[in-house]
Amino acid sequence: NAGVMQNPRHLVRRRGQEARLRCSPMKGHSHVYWYRQLPEEGLKFMVYLQKENIIDESGMPKERFSAEFPKEGPSILRIQQVVRGDSAAYFCASSPYITDTQYFGPGTRLTVL
């Protein structure tokens, strides 16, 4: 059973461009979580999604950030008009049930020039 997959692993964008981060959960997992880890800081929750629904986006910045988890395909974290402060590692996790263990992917490291 393949683990959580994230791509790309590394992404470089210039200020003002858009960044799209993809997450394929483990097979059979319908709950997806996104976390961000800024340089020299801890992991912070961003958003929790279940198939086609955003359940909790309380950790998501109000502007420029959005997330989706369509019926078919991976979950997408989208950052519009990136700024240097968006440079971070973005981790996706999945679980089969809401209270179950979360399994993390290897992360996408975003660098904004």
Added chain:
Amino acid sequence: DAKTTQPNSMESNEEEPVHLPCNHSTISGTDYIHWYRQLPSQGPEYVIHGLTSNVNNRMASLAIAEDRKSSTLILHRATLRDAAVYYCIRRKETSGSRLTFGEGTQLTVNP
């Protein structure tokens, strides 16, 4: 989710046991204690979790104090691959949508 308190760093020697402490003095009755670890340049990895009783799995053991205000993660024989940041997390059973990571304990394993 409320915070837990862990030492910033600890050191161990290879093949010796490691006891990583965690304080959660305001824990409520429905909070589970979860431990995750993060190896350099990798995503967090689940280690173990428990509610009241001590727990064992292939990776580690979790000893929970009788009053549940503290717990200890035990690695029975540390290896160099156990060098990581270890996070102790309180997580409510009924609303487990998020994990709240603190600063964790940076474990260094000496050869």
